[in-house]
Amino acid sequence: MSSILPFPNYGDSLFVRTNQIIFLFTFLSLFTLAHEVSAQRCASDQLTIRTTADGESIATACSSEVSEVIFANEFTGPVGMGSFTYQWQYLAADFSEWVSIRGANEATYTPSLESLPNPEGLSLYRVYVTADNSTPEDRTDDCWQYSSAAAGLSINNNACSRLPVEWLSFGATAGAKKVVLQWETTPEPANAGFHIERSHEGLDWNVIGEQAPLSDNVYDFIDEAPMAGDNYYRIHQTDFDGTITYSAVEVITFTADTRISVFPNPVTDAFTVLLPSAFGDNAELSLFDATGREMSMKTLSASAGIRIETGGLIPGLYLLRATSRDGKIRETVRVVR
Known part of the structure; x- marks a missing residue:
């Protein structure tokens, strides 16, 4: 199918062929939807709109990062176009039509994973803008314009590596009758939680507590009953996929009450x-x-x-x-x- 498209031949890459198909429908749709609006179309020297996803024509994100992607617009044209109204649209998964997104009437748009027309591939978006030419009371001179090209969001979970938790700090402090542990990590969406471990000689470890992930990634834990002598402490972190990382080891020599x-x-x-x-x-x-x-x-x-x-x-x-x-x-x- 890609051989009939007016694009250079980049080989048999499915991704390239898919892009060719989608962008063909994108450009065709720009010339077939003029009947949907009553105002005249802005001339290209009046208003041109470049729509981007995170500053790119196509942004790539993991499923968990969709809500962080921002679609925005860059305008070119003379000063004096006045105020703009916005309506964001997406291209249907079967490429048959552009669908207006209810409530998407701001200058920027951020989709959700559930709203993507193609959650396992490339989703295309554009914006329909109406300019009042600085005469909001007179609609006869309003003009409209679409994005000059659609912007895309590609979901590719394989491209987003899950880096292990990085331990920014870990420390242990002895109190009168307790030991306070404090640690901080980098943000990690795949973090399932922590186990606090203690050992008498640094060989055999026992779990003495658990800690769920926190949004600020700053943690503390109190050992209310440290052992007399050496106490070795470490934090055992587990990802949802079972990957395990350990903190450094801290040693506290706790002198318990030995007075007879x-x-x-x-x-x-x-x-x-x-x-x-x-x-x-x-x-x-x-x-x-x-x-x-x-x-x-x-x-x-x-x-x-x-x-x-x-x-x-x-x-x-x-x-x-x-x-x-x-x-x-x-x-x-x-x-x-």
Whole structure:
């Protein structure tokens, strides 16, 4: 079919042949619609209209970007054409007619994906302009003009690569009993969301929270229960197609409350020891005299803490040492008998 068109032969490209067909109907329609209006047509030296899509004759966009495309006009002609009225039109998908778009009466036009006459290919638009020649009260000298050529919007999702999220920043700050994470990314329409991950040694990661995408791409998350010692943090981001990216890793060494409590102190025949949760289970307790000699003692589980009997100790100063099972936490407190 393309061989009968008055265009150079660019080969068998479907896109070229489609453009040839569409632009043929575009130009033919400019000369067959004069009966639709009552005013006279503006002479070409009076008014010429070049319609563009984002400044181009044909704009290419992904489906998700259609609402960002702007059709606009460039006018050439002498000064004094007065005020303009606008009516935007699109070429029907079967190329049979130009269809006026209801409510499209501004100087520019932005389509929606649902309104495209050809949502999977090339959609063509033009504008019909009426000029009042600076005499709005006298319609006899009005003239009208169409775009000198239609402007097109081509939908090509393959041409629009989805770049992965770029991490603009990621940081972790330790508070008194919590860790605050903050991060910022570039805009990414395909972003499905984030998972906040934490690790004790940077090897095995656990999800401690989730975050949906936000319009400003600025995020924060609070770890209300950090672990004693090193806390490794990273953000796991997932696209709708399953693509995953990770932020950099931040490390916070969180010193939890490791102070042990002894009461009563001074002690009599026994005292009770309270260990904070940072020591975990099965912590080891040791009692030393002033010379550093370890003393024997009897320990009993109590409803609150650990009970230590000291009836056999002579009066003096002693040191009680608590050590966590993994040996990473060790605290010492003075005990007076």
